[in-house]
Amino acid sequence: MVTYKLPHKEFNEALKSGKLMGFKCNSCGAYTCPPKINCNECASMDMEVVEFKGRAEIKSYTIIRVSPEGFESEVPYIVALAQLEEGPNLVGNLVGVDPDKVTDEIIGIKVKIGWKPAPPEVKYCGPIGKDGKIKPEMVAITFSLM
Amino acid sequence: MRKVAIMGVGMTKFGPTEKSQVELFAEAAMEAINASNIKTKDVQALFLGNGLGDFEEGQLNLAGFCANELGLPPETTAMRFEGACASASVAIRNAFLLVASGAYDIVVAGGTERAFSMGTSLATRTFAMGTDSKYEEFSGLTFPGVFAMLAHLYANKYNIPLPKLKERMAMVAVKNHKNGAKNPLAQFQKEITVETVLKGFVVADPLQLFDCCPFSDGGAAVVITTDEIAKKHVEKPVYILGAGQGSAGSLCRQKDYTIMPSRIASAKQAYKMAGVGPKDINMAEVHDCFTIAEIVLLENLGFYDFGTASEAVEKGETEIGGKIAINPSGGLKAKGHPVGATGAAQVYEIVKQLRGECGARQVENAKIGMTDTLGGDAGTIVNLILGIQK
Numbered sequence: 001m002v003t004y005k006l007p008h009k010e011f012n013e014a015l016k017s018g019k020l021m022g023f024k025c026n027s028c029g030a031y032t033c034p035p036k037i038n039c040n041e042c043a044s045m046d047m048e049v050v051e052f053k054g055r056a057e058i059k060s061y062t063i064i065r066v067s068p069e070g071f072e073s074e075v076p077y078i079v080a081l082a083q084l085e086e087g088p089n090l091v092g093n094l095v096g097v098d099p100d101k102v103t104d105e106i107i108g109i110k111v112k113i114g115w116k117p118a119p120p121e122v123k124y125c126g127p128i129g130k131d132g133k134i135k136p137e138m139v140a141i142t143f144s145l146m
Numbered sequence: 147m148r149k150v151a152i153m154g155v156g157m158t159k160f161g162p163t164e165k166s167q168v169e170l171f172a173e174a175a176m177e178a179i180n181a182s183n184i185k186t187k188d189v190q191a192l193f194l195g196n197g198l199g200d201f202e203e204g205q206l207n208l209a210g211f212c213a214n215e216l217g218l219p220p221e222t223t224a225m226r227f228e229g230a231c232a233s234a235s236v237a238i239r240n241a242f243l244l245v246a247s248g249a250y251d252i253v254v255a256g257g258t259e260r261a262f263s264m265g266t267s268l269a270t271r272t273f274a275m276g277t278d279s280k281y282e283e284f285s286g287l288t289f290p291g292v293f294a295m296l297a298h299l300y301a302n303k304y305n306i307p308l309p310k311l312k313e314r315m316a317m318v319a320v321k322n323h324k325n326g327a328k329n330p331l332a333q334f335q336k337e338i339t340v341e342t343v344l345k346g347f348v349v350a351d352p353l354q355l356f357d358c359c360p361f362s363d364g365g366a367a368v369v370i371t372t373d374e375i376a377k378k379h380v381e382k383p384v385y386i387l388g389a390g391q392g393s394a395g396s397l398c399r400q401k402d403y404t405i406m407p408s409r410i411a412s413a414k415q416a417y418k419m420a421g422v423g424p425k426d427i428n429m430a431e432v433h434d435c436f437t438i439a440e441i442v443l444l445e446n447l448g449f450y451d452f453g454t455a456s457e458a459v460e461k462g463e464t465e466i467g468g469k470i471a472i473n474p475s476g477g478l479k480a481k482g483h484p485v486g487a488t489g490a491a492q493v494y495e496i497v498k499q500l501r502g503e504c505g506a507r508q509v510e511n512a513k514i515g516m517t518d519t520l521g522g523d524a525g526t527i528v529n530l531i532l533g534i535q536k
Protein backbone atom coordinates (compact mmCIF):
# COMPACT_ATOMS: atom_id res chain seq x y z
CA MET A 1 0.00 0.00 0.00
CA VAL A 2 1.19 3.48 -0.87
CA THR A 3 0.23 6.44 1.30
CA TYR A 4 0.45 10.03 0.10
CA LYS A 5 2.75 11.68 2.62
CA LEU A 6 1.47 15.23 2.29
CA PRO A 7 -1.98 15.46 0.64
CA HIS A 8 -3.11 18.90 -0.56
CA LYS A 9 -5.43 19.30 2.44
CA GLU A 10 -2.54 19.00 4.89
CA PHE A 11 -0.29 21.17 2.71
CA ASN A 12 -2.92 23.92 2.61
CA GLU A 13 -3.73 23.67 6.32
CA ALA A 14 -0.02 24.05 7.08
CA LEU A 15 0.15 27.01 4.70
CA LYS A 16 -2.74 28.63 6.55
CA SER A 17 -0.87 28.17 9.83
CA GLY A 18 2.16 29.97 8.33
CA LYS A 19 4.24 26.96 7.28
CA LEU A 20 5.24 26.11 3.71
CA MET A 21 5.71 22.35 3.63
CA GLY A 22 7.16 20.09 0.95
CA PHE A 23 9.65 17.28 0.43
CA LYS A 24 13.39 16.80 0.40
CA CYS A 25 14.48 13.80 -1.63
CA ASN A 26 16.87 11.38 0.06
CA SER A 27 17.96 10.00 -3.33
CA CYS A 28 18.88 13.12 -5.31
CA GLY A 29 18.66 15.89 -2.72
CA ALA A 30 16.12 17.93 -4.72
CA TYR A 31 13.14 19.65 -3.14
CA THR A 32 9.53 19.19 -4.26
CA CYS A 33 6.81 21.76 -3.55
CA PRO A 34 3.83 21.71 -3.81
CA PRO A 35 3.77 18.04 -2.83
CA LYS A 36 3.71 15.10 -5.23
CA ILE A 37 3.63 11.34 -4.70
CA ASN A 38 7.32 11.21 -5.62
CA CYS A 39 10.28 13.51 -6.26
CA ASN A 40 9.69 16.08 -9.01
CA GLU A 41 13.28 15.58 -10.20
CA CYS A 42 14.03 11.85 -9.95
CA ALA A 43 10.63 10.21 -9.14
CA SER A 44 12.04 8.57 -6.00
CA MET A 45 9.55 7.97 -3.18
CA ASP A 46 12.32 8.16 -0.61
CA MET A 47 11.48 11.69 0.50
CA GLU A 48 10.96 13.35 3.83
CA VAL A 49 8.46 16.06 4.68
CA VAL A 50 10.30 19.28 5.46
CA GLU A 51 9.36 22.86 6.23
CA PHE A 52 10.57 25.31 3.56
CA LYS A 53 12.04 28.72 4.37
CA GLY A 54 9.06 30.32 2.68
CA ARG A 55 11.18 32.74 0.66
CA ALA A 56 11.27 33.10 -3.13
CA GLU A 57 12.27 35.32 -6.05
CA ILE A 58 9.83 36.62 -8.67
CA LYS A 59 10.57 35.11 -12.10
CA SER A 60 7.61 36.43 -14.06
CA TYR A 61 4.26 38.09 -13.54
CA THR A 62 1.10 39.32 -15.21
CA ILE A 63 -1.66 41.72 -14.28
CA ILE A 64 -5.01 40.03 -14.90
CA ARG A 65 -7.57 42.52 -16.20
CA VAL A 66 -10.09 40.08 -17.71
CA SER A 67 -10.88 37.60 -14.97
CA PRO A 68 -12.51 34.21 -14.83
CA GLU A 69 -16.05 34.01 -13.42
CA GLY A 70 -15.91 34.44 -9.67
CA PHE A 71 -12.79 36.64 -9.64
CA GLU A 72 -14.47 39.83 -10.99
CA SER A 73 -14.23 41.64 -7.65
CA GLU A 74 -10.45 41.06 -7.52
CA VAL A 75 -9.57 42.74 -10.85
CA PRO A 76 -6.93 43.99 -11.44
CA TYR A 77 -4.73 41.47 -9.65
CA ILE A 78 -1.22 40.18 -10.11
CA VAL A 79 -0.39 36.52 -10.74
CA ALA A 80 3.30 35.68 -10.50
CA LEU A 81 5.69 32.80 -10.94
CA ALA A 82 8.30 32.67 -8.19
CA GLN A 83 11.23 30.37 -7.47
CA LEU A 84 11.67 29.20 -3.90
CA GLU A 85 15.14 29.39 -2.35
CA GLU A 86 15.07 25.58 -2.23
CA GLY A 87 14.54 25.41 -6.02
CA PRO A 88 10.91 24.67 -6.97
CA ASN A 89 8.60 27.26 -8.55
CA LEU A 90 5.20 28.33 -7.25
CA VAL A 91 2.34 30.18 -8.92
CA GLY A 92 0.45 32.66 -6.74
CA ASN A 93 -0.79 36.21 -6.24
CA LEU A 94 1.66 39.03 -5.67
CA VAL A 95 -0.03 41.06 -2.92
CA GLY A 96 0.71 44.40 -1.30
CA VAL A 97 1.80 45.88 -4.64
CA ASP A 98 -0.40 48.24 -6.68
CA PRO A 99 -1.22 46.37 -9.93
CA ASP A 100 -1.46 49.68 -11.78
CA LYS A 101 2.11 50.58 -10.82
CA VAL A 102 3.95 47.27 -11.17
CA THR A 103 6.66 47.09 -13.88
CA ASP A 104 9.28 44.61 -15.08
CA GLU A 105 11.47 45.76 -12.21
CA ILE A 106 9.49 43.40 -10.01
CA ILE A 107 11.30 40.48 -11.69
CA GLY A 108 14.10 39.36 -9.38
CA ILE A 109 12.51 40.84 -6.24
CA LYS A 110 12.56 38.67 -3.10
CA VAL A 111 9.22 37.73 -1.61
CA LYS A 112 7.81 35.69 1.26
CA ILE A 113 5.13 33.07 0.87
CA GLY A 114 1.65 33.43 2.38
CA TRP A 115 -1.95 32.64 1.50
CA LYS A 116 -5.32 34.21 0.86
CA PRO A 117 -8.81 32.71 0.74
CA ALA A 118 -10.56 32.04 -2.55
CA PRO A 119 -13.10 34.71 -3.53
CA PRO A 120 -16.50 33.53 -2.21
CA GLU A 121 -18.08 33.63 -5.68
CA VAL A 122 -15.65 31.08 -7.16
CA LYS A 123 -17.24 27.84 -8.38
CA TYR A 124 -15.98 24.63 -9.98
CA CYS A 125 -12.54 24.97 -8.43
CA GLY A 126 -10.63 22.32 -6.54
CA PRO A 127 -12.38 19.65 -4.48
CA ILE A 128 -15.96 20.65 -3.68
CA GLY A 129 -17.78 19.87 -0.43
CA LYS A 130 -21.22 18.29 -0.05
CA ASP A 131 -22.71 21.78 0.31
CA GLY A 132 -21.47 22.51 -3.23
CA LYS A 133 -19.00 25.08 -1.94
CA ILE A 134 -15.24 25.30 -2.23
CA LYS A 135 -13.63 23.61 0.78
CA PRO A 136 -12.27 26.09 3.33
CA GLU A 137 -8.74 24.70 3.16
CA MET A 138 -8.47 25.62 -0.56
CA VAL A 139 -6.57 28.90 -0.78
CA ALA A 140 -4.31 30.83 -3.13
CA ILE A 141 -0.59 31.03 -2.48
CA THR A 142 0.57 34.64 -2.09
CA PHE A 143 3.87 36.43 -2.49
CA SER A 144 4.55 39.60 -0.51
CA LEU A 145 7.59 41.86 -0.50
CA MET A 146 10.12 41.24 2.26
CA MET B 147 2.52 -1.01 -38.57
CA ARG B 148 0.33 -0.40 -41.60
CA LYS B 149 0.65 2.74 -43.72
CA VAL B 150 -2.11 5.14 -42.71
CA ALA B 151 -3.80 7.78 -44.86
CA ILE B 152 -6.44 10.46 -44.57
CA MET B 153 -9.28 10.32 -47.09
CA GLY B 154 -11.97 12.99 -46.74
CA VAL B 155 -11.91 15.97 -44.41
CA GLY B 156 -14.67 18.31 -43.28
CA MET B 157 -15.19 21.34 -41.10
CA THR B 158 -17.86 23.89 -40.28
CA LYS B 159 -17.34 27.62 -40.43
CA PHE B 160 -15.82 28.66 -37.10
CA GLY B 161 -17.43 31.39 -34.99
CA PRO B 162 -20.69 31.96 -33.14
CA THR B 163 -23.50 29.56 -34.02
CA GLU B 164 -26.86 28.42 -32.70
CA LYS B 165 -26.09 24.81 -33.64
CA SER B 166 -25.41 22.19 -30.97
CA GLN B 167 -22.12 20.33 -30.60
CA VAL B 168 -23.65 17.17 -32.07
CA GLU B 169 -25.01 19.15 -35.04
CA LEU B 170 -21.64 20.83 -35.63
CA PHE B 171 -19.78 17.54 -35.53
CA ALA B 172 -22.40 15.88 -37.76
CA GLU B 173 -21.89 18.52 -40.46
CA ALA B 174 -18.10 18.17 -40.39
CA ALA B 175 -18.14 14.36 -40.19
CA MET B 176 -20.68 13.90 -43.01
CA GLU B 177 -18.60 16.18 -45.23
CA ALA B 178 -15.53 14.06 -44.45
CA ILE B 179 -17.42 10.78 -45.00
CA ASN B 180 -18.93 11.99 -48.29
CA ALA B 181 -15.56 13.26 -49.51
CA SER B 182 -14.12 9.81 -48.72
CA ASN B 183 -16.66 8.15 -51.03
CA ILE B 184 -17.67 5.70 -48.32
CA LYS B 185 -20.94 5.01 -46.48
CA THR B 186 -21.48 5.63 -42.80
CA LYS B 187 -21.82 1.84 -42.29
CA ASP B 188 -18.18 1.49 -43.35
CA VAL B 189 -17.00 3.45 -40.29
CA GLN B 190 -15.82 1.23 -37.41
CA ALA B 191 -14.92 3.81 -34.81
CA LEU B 192 -15.56 7.44 -33.95
CA PHE B 193 -12.99 9.31 -31.88
CA LEU B 194 -14.30 12.65 -30.68
CA GLY B 195 -12.27 15.50 -29.23
CA ASN B 196 -14.24 17.67 -26.82
CA GLY B 197 -13.05 19.92 -24.05
CA LEU B 198 -15.96 21.43 -22.17
CA GLY B 199 -19.18 20.04 -23.62
CA ASP B 200 -20.42 19.37 -20.10
CA PHE B 201 -20.29 23.08 -19.24
CA GLU B 202 -21.37 24.31 -22.66
CA GLU B 203 -24.51 22.23 -23.05
CA GLY B 204 -24.82 20.10 -19.93
CA GLN B 205 -23.97 17.19 -22.18
CA LEU B 206 -21.78 14.22 -21.34
CA ASN B 207 -21.18 11.08 -23.43
CA LEU B 208 -21.13 13.10 -26.64
CA ALA B 209 -19.36 10.44 -28.71
CA GLY B 210 -22.27 8.00 -28.62
CA PHE B 211 -24.73 10.73 -29.56
CA CYS B 212 -22.50 11.72 -32.49
CA ALA B 213 -22.20 8.10 -33.69
CA ASN B 214 -25.97 7.67 -33.60
CA GLU B 215 -26.49 11.04 -35.29
CA LEU B 216 -24.31 9.89 -38.20
CA GLY B 217 -26.10 6.54 -38.38
CA LEU B 218 -23.05 4.51 -37.51
CA PRO B 219 -23.80 0.86 -36.76
CA PRO B 220 -24.35 -0.23 -33.12
CA GLU B 221 -21.02 -2.09 -33.06
CA THR B 222 -19.15 1.20 -33.59
CA THR B 223 -16.63 2.14 -30.92
CA ALA B 224 -17.38 5.77 -30.00
CA MET B 225 -15.16 7.59 -27.50
CA ARG B 226 -14.53 11.10 -26.30
CA PHE B 227 -10.91 12.22 -25.97
CA GLU B 228 -10.10 15.08 -23.64
CA GLY B 229 -6.71 16.77 -23.65
CA ALA B 230 -7.96 20.35 -23.18
CA CYS B 231 -7.22 22.35 -26.36
CA ALA B 232 -5.39 19.37 -27.91
CA SER B 233 -8.41 17.03 -27.63
CA ALA B 234 -9.00 16.50 -31.37
CA SER B 235 -5.31 15.90 -32.04
CA VAL B 236 -5.26 13.26 -29.30
CA ALA B 237 -8.30 11.64 -30.99
CA ILE B 238 -6.63 11.72 -34.41
CA ARG B 239 -3.33 10.35 -33.13
CA ASN B 240 -5.15 7.47 -31.46
CA ALA B 241 -7.11 6.79 -34.65
CA PHE B 242 -3.82 6.74 -36.55
CA LEU B 243 -2.22 4.31 -34.08
CA LEU B 244 -5.21 1.95 -34.06
CA VAL B 245 -5.53 1.89 -37.84
CA ALA B 246 -1.76 1.38 -38.12
CA SER B 247 -1.95 -1.53 -35.67
CA GLY B 248 -4.81 -3.22 -37.52
CA ALA B 249 -7.46 -2.79 -34.81
CA TYR B 250 -9.67 -0.73 -37.17
CA ASP B 251 -9.70 -0.08 -40.90
CA ILE B 252 -11.77 3.11 -41.04
CA VAL B 253 -12.10 5.66 -38.22
CA VAL B 254 -13.76 9.08 -38.16
CA ALA B 255 -11.81 11.38 -35.84
CA GLY B 256 -12.25 15.04 -35.03
CA GLY B 257 -13.93 17.24 -32.49
CA THR B 258 -16.63 19.71 -31.60
CA GLU B 259 -17.00 22.64 -29.23
CA ARG B 260 -19.22 25.59 -28.36
CA ALA B 261 -16.91 27.82 -26.37
CA PHE B 262 -18.16 31.14 -27.77
CA SER B 263 -21.65 30.41 -26.53
CA MET B 264 -20.49 30.35 -22.90
CA GLY B 265 -19.60 34.06 -22.88
CA THR B 266 -16.23 35.47 -21.85
CA SER B 267 -16.57 35.12 -18.08
CA LEU B 268 -17.64 31.46 -17.90
CA ALA B 269 -15.40 30.54 -20.85
CA THR B 270 -12.37 32.13 -19.16
CA ARG B 271 -13.27 30.28 -15.96
CA THR B 272 -13.78 26.87 -17.59
CA PHE B 273 -10.70 27.19 -19.81
CA ALA B 274 -8.73 27.89 -16.62
CA MET B 275 -9.71 24.37 -15.49
CA GLY B 276 -6.79 23.31 -17.69
CA THR B 277 -4.46 24.67 -14.99
CA ASP B 278 -3.80 22.94 -11.65
CA SER B 279 -7.00 23.16 -9.59
CA LYS B 280 -5.29 22.32 -6.29
CA TYR B 281 -2.39 24.72 -6.28
CA GLU B 282 -2.76 27.32 -9.06
CA GLU B 283 -6.37 28.04 -10.01
CA PHE B 284 -7.20 29.89 -6.80
CA SER B 285 -4.81 32.66 -7.83
CA GLY B 286 -7.28 33.52 -10.59
CA LEU B 287 -4.73 32.51 -13.21
CA THR B 288 -6.19 32.56 -16.73
CA PHE B 289 -4.79 31.19 -19.98
CA PRO B 290 -3.96 34.67 -21.24
CA GLY B 291 -2.19 35.00 -17.87
CA VAL B 292 -0.09 31.86 -18.44
CA PHE B 293 1.12 33.19 -21.78
CA ALA B 294 1.47 36.75 -20.49
CA MET B 295 3.96 35.41 -17.93
CA LEU B 296 5.64 33.51 -20.78
CA ALA B 297 6.07 36.79 -22.69
CA HIS B 298 7.82 38.41 -19.72
CA LEU B 299 10.00 35.31 -19.23
CA TYR B 300 10.94 35.29 -22.92
CA ALA B 301 11.74 39.02 -23.10
CA ASN B 302 13.94 38.79 -20.01
CA LYS B 303 15.70 35.59 -20.96
CA TYR B 304 16.71 36.77 -24.43
CA ASN B 305 17.15 40.46 -23.55
CA ILE B 306 14.56 41.61 -26.07
CA PRO B 307 13.07 44.92 -24.91
CA LEU B 308 9.37 44.31 -24.19
CA PRO B 309 8.11 47.00 -26.63
CA LYS B 310 10.17 45.33 -29.40
CA LEU B 311 8.84 41.89 -28.51
CA LYS B 312 5.29 43.20 -28.37
CA GLU B 313 5.65 44.69 -31.86
CA ARG B 314 6.87 41.34 -33.17
CA MET B 315 4.04 39.55 -31.33
CA ALA B 316 1.64 41.94 -33.06
CA MET B 317 3.14 40.89 -36.39
CA VAL B 318 2.11 37.30 -35.64
CA ALA B 319 -1.49 38.47 -35.27
CA VAL B 320 -1.25 40.61 -38.42
CA LYS B 321 0.08 37.65 -40.44
CA ASN B 322 -2.56 35.24 -39.16
CA HIS B 323 -5.37 37.72 -39.85
CA LYS B 324 -3.95 38.25 -43.35
CA ASN B 325 -4.16 34.49 -43.95
CA GLY B 326 -7.55 34.20 -42.26
CA ALA B 327 -8.93 36.91 -44.56
CA LYS B 328 -8.46 34.39 -47.38
CA ASN B 329 -10.16 31.53 -45.52
CA PRO B 330 -13.95 31.43 -46.00
CA LEU B 331 -14.32 29.23 -42.89
CA ALA B 332 -12.39 31.57 -40.58
CA GLN B 333 -14.11 33.35 -37.70
CA PHE B 334 -12.32 36.62 -38.57
CA GLN B 335 -11.83 37.30 -42.27
CA LYS B 336 -10.43 40.76 -41.80
CA GLU B 337 -6.90 42.11 -42.02
CA ILE B 338 -5.52 44.12 -39.12
CA THR B 339 -2.40 46.23 -38.54
CA VAL B 340 0.24 46.34 -35.83
CA GLU B 341 -1.52 49.48 -34.56
CA THR B 342 -4.79 47.55 -34.20
CA VAL B 343 -3.03 45.09 -31.91
CA LEU B 344 -1.19 47.70 -29.87
CA LYS B 345 -4.36 49.73 -29.33
CA GLY B 346 -6.43 46.82 -27.97
CA PHE B 347 -7.41 46.68 -24.32
CA VAL B 348 -5.13 44.76 -21.97
CA VAL B 349 -6.34 41.25 -21.14
CA ALA B 350 -3.37 40.12 -19.05
CA ASP B 351 -0.32 42.37 -19.17
CA PRO B 352 1.46 42.42 -21.65
CA LEU B 353 -1.16 40.63 -23.79
CA GLN B 354 -3.80 42.80 -25.42
CA LEU B 355 -7.04 41.72 -27.07
CA PHE B 356 -5.52 40.99 -30.49
CA ASP B 357 -2.71 38.94 -28.94
CA CYS B 358 -5.40 36.42 -27.96
CA CYS B 359 -7.32 33.93 -30.06
CA PRO B 360 -11.11 34.14 -29.75
CA PHE B 361 -13.60 31.83 -28.09
CA SER B 362 -15.23 29.89 -30.92
CA ASP B 363 -17.85 27.35 -31.86
CA GLY B 364 -17.19 24.77 -34.54
CA GLY B 365 -16.64 21.19 -35.63
CA ALA B 366 -14.02 19.43 -37.74
CA ALA B 367 -13.46 15.80 -38.76
CA VAL B 368 -11.23 13.57 -40.87
CA VAL B 369 -11.54 9.98 -42.11
CA ILE B 370 -8.50 7.86 -41.31
CA THR B 371 -7.83 4.55 -43.02
CA THR B 372 -5.15 2.34 -44.56
CA ASP B 373 -3.10 3.20 -47.61
CA GLU B 374 -4.83 0.44 -49.59
CA ILE B 375 -8.39 1.47 -48.76
CA ALA B 376 -7.60 5.17 -49.32
CA LYS B 377 -6.25 4.56 -52.80
CA LYS B 378 -9.50 2.81 -53.79
CA HIS B 379 -11.69 5.71 -52.68
CA VAL B 380 -9.89 9.00 -53.23
CA GLU B 381 -7.57 10.47 -55.82
CA LYS B 382 -5.11 12.10 -53.43
CA PRO B 383 -4.69 10.30 -50.10
CA VAL B 384 -2.64 12.28 -47.60
CA TYR B 385 -0.37 10.13 -45.48
CA ILE B 386 0.23 10.41 -41.76
CA LEU B 387 4.00 10.05 -41.77
CA GLY B 388 4.66 10.65 -38.08
CA ALA B 389 2.87 11.34 -34.82
CA GLY B 390 4.06 12.28 -31.36
CA GLN B 391 2.54 13.14 -28.01
CA GLY B 392 4.06 14.53 -24.82
CA SER B 393 2.85 15.38 -21.32
CA ALA B 394 3.72 17.74 -18.49
CA GLY B 395 2.39 18.78 -15.09
CA SER B 396 1.35 22.03 -13.45
CA LEU B 397 2.92 25.28 -14.59
CA CYS B 398 4.96 25.49 -11.39
CA ARG B 399 6.58 22.11 -12.13
CA GLN B 400 7.79 23.22 -15.55
CA LYS B 401 10.33 25.81 -14.42
CA ASP B 402 11.41 27.81 -17.48
CA TYR B 403 8.55 27.17 -19.88
CA THR B 404 10.10 29.06 -22.79
CA ILE B 405 11.45 25.56 -23.36
CA MET B 406 8.63 23.02 -23.11
CA PRO B 407 9.98 19.48 -22.67
CA SER B 408 6.59 17.94 -23.54
CA ARG B 409 6.53 19.74 -26.90
CA ILE B 410 10.15 18.97 -27.69
CA ALA B 411 9.58 15.29 -26.90
CA SER B 412 6.38 15.14 -28.94
CA ALA B 413 7.97 16.76 -32.00
CA LYS B 414 11.01 14.48 -31.70
CA GLN B 415 8.77 11.39 -31.80
CA ALA B 416 6.93 12.71 -34.86
CA TYR B 417 10.13 13.63 -36.73
CA LYS B 418 11.69 10.27 -35.94
CA MET B 419 8.68 8.29 -37.10
CA ALA B 420 8.42 10.32 -40.31
CA GLY B 421 12.16 10.16 -40.93
CA VAL B 422 12.33 13.92 -41.43
CA GLY B 423 13.61 16.97 -39.56
CA PRO B 424 12.37 20.53 -39.03
CA LYS B 425 14.10 21.66 -42.25
CA ASP B 426 11.94 19.29 -44.31
CA ILE B 427 8.67 20.85 -43.17
CA ASN B 428 7.19 23.24 -45.77
CA MET B 429 4.31 24.54 -43.68
CA ALA B 430 2.76 24.07 -40.27
CA GLU B 431 -0.56 24.67 -38.57
CA VAL B 432 0.43 25.50 -35.02
CA HIS B 433 -1.11 26.40 -31.68
CA ASP B 434 -1.08 30.21 -31.73
CA CYS B 435 -3.54 30.56 -28.86
CA PHE B 436 -1.62 33.74 -28.08
CA THR B 437 0.88 35.60 -30.26
CA ILE B 438 3.80 34.81 -27.92
CA ALA B 439 2.81 31.13 -28.07
CA GLU B 440 3.51 31.01 -31.82
CA ILE B 441 6.96 32.56 -31.34
CA VAL B 442 7.94 30.15 -28.57
CA LEU B 443 6.64 27.03 -30.32
CA LEU B 444 8.59 27.80 -33.51
CA GLU B 445 11.70 27.34 -31.39
CA ASN B 446 10.44 24.30 -29.50
CA LEU B 447 9.60 22.54 -32.79
CA GLY B 448 13.14 23.19 -34.05
CA PHE B 449 12.22 25.60 -36.87
CA TYR B 450 14.32 28.33 -35.24
CA ASP B 451 17.08 28.52 -32.64
CA PHE B 452 16.02 29.53 -29.14
CA GLY B 453 15.59 33.27 -28.85
CA THR B 454 15.49 33.95 -32.60
CA ALA B 455 11.90 33.27 -33.74
CA SER B 456 10.52 36.76 -33.09
CA GLU B 457 13.11 38.22 -35.44
CA ALA B 458 12.17 35.65 -38.10
CA VAL B 459 8.54 36.76 -37.77
CA GLU B 460 9.60 40.37 -38.26
CA LYS B 461 11.49 39.41 -41.42
CA GLY B 462 8.36 37.76 -42.84
CA GLU B 463 9.88 34.28 -42.89
CA THR B 464 6.69 32.70 -41.51
CA GLU B 465 4.36 34.20 -44.12
CA ILE B 466 2.88 32.22 -47.00
CA GLY B 467 5.72 32.34 -49.54
CA GLY B 468 8.31 32.76 -46.76
CA LYS B 469 10.87 30.22 -45.51
CA ILE B 470 8.16 28.20 -43.73
CA ALA B 471 4.46 29.07 -43.98
CA ILE B 472 3.06 29.14 -40.45
CA ASN B 473 -0.71 28.99 -40.01
CA PRO B 474 -1.79 29.52 -43.62
CA SER B 475 -5.39 28.95 -42.43
CA GLY B 476 -5.23 32.01 -40.17
CA GLY B 477 -4.41 29.85 -37.15
CA LEU B 478 -6.33 29.85 -33.90
CA LYS B 479 -5.99 33.65 -33.92
CA ALA B 480 -8.09 34.36 -37.02
CA LYS B 481 -9.66 31.03 -37.99
CA GLY B 482 -10.90 30.56 -34.43
CA HIS B 483 -10.35 28.09 -31.61
CA PRO B 484 -13.26 25.77 -30.84
CA VAL B 485 -11.07 23.86 -28.39
CA GLY B 486 -12.19 20.27 -29.03
CA ALA B 487 -12.19 20.75 -32.82
CA THR B 488 -8.95 22.70 -33.23
CA GLY B 489 -6.54 19.83 -33.93
CA ALA B 490 -8.85 18.40 -36.58
CA ALA B 491 -9.14 21.81 -38.26
CA GLN B 492 -5.34 21.99 -38.36
CA VAL B 493 -5.22 18.60 -40.10
CA TYR B 494 -8.05 19.75 -42.42
CA GLU B 495 -5.92 22.71 -43.54
CA ILE B 496 -2.75 20.68 -44.11
CA VAL B 497 -4.67 18.07 -46.13
CA LYS B 498 -6.31 20.79 -48.28
CA GLN B 499 -2.96 22.53 -48.74
CA LEU B 500 -1.18 19.32 -49.78
CA ARG B 501 -3.96 18.71 -52.31
CA GLY B 502 -3.60 22.24 -53.68
CA GLU B 503 -7.17 23.22 -52.81
CA CYS B 504 -6.55 26.41 -50.83
CA GLY B 505 -7.00 29.10 -53.49
CA ALA B 506 -5.72 32.52 -52.45
CA ARG B 507 -3.92 31.15 -49.37
CA GLN B 508 -2.29 28.19 -51.17
CA VAL B 509 1.28 27.39 -50.13
CA GLU B 510 3.06 26.53 -53.38
CA ASN B 511 4.95 23.25 -53.81
CA ALA B 512 4.19 22.05 -50.29
CA LYS B 513 5.05 18.37 -49.88
CA ILE B 514 5.21 17.97 -46.09
CA GLY B 515 3.12 19.73 -43.47
CA MET B 516 3.02 19.52 -39.69
CA THR B 517 0.48 20.22 -36.98
CA ASP B 518 1.16 21.28 -33.41
CA THR B 519 -1.56 21.34 -30.76
CA LEU B 520 -1.14 22.31 -27.13
CA GLY B 521 -3.52 21.37 -24.33
CA GLY B 522 -3.59 23.24 -21.02
CA ASP B 523 -0.27 24.78 -20.02
CA ALA B 524 1.62 22.20 -22.13
CA GLY B 525 0.11 19.30 -20.16
CA THR B 526 -0.76 17.64 -23.47
CA ILE B 527 1.06 18.26 -26.74
CA VAL B 528 0.46 16.47 -30.04
CA ASN B 529 2.39 16.78 -33.31
CA LEU B 530 1.44 15.18 -36.61
CA ILE B 531 3.46 15.15 -39.83
CA LEU B 532 1.51 14.71 -43.07
CA GLY B 533 2.74 14.21 -46.64
CA ILE B 534 1.51 13.45 -50.12
CA GLN B 535 4.12 10.76 -50.62
CA LYS B 536 4.38 7.68 -48.42
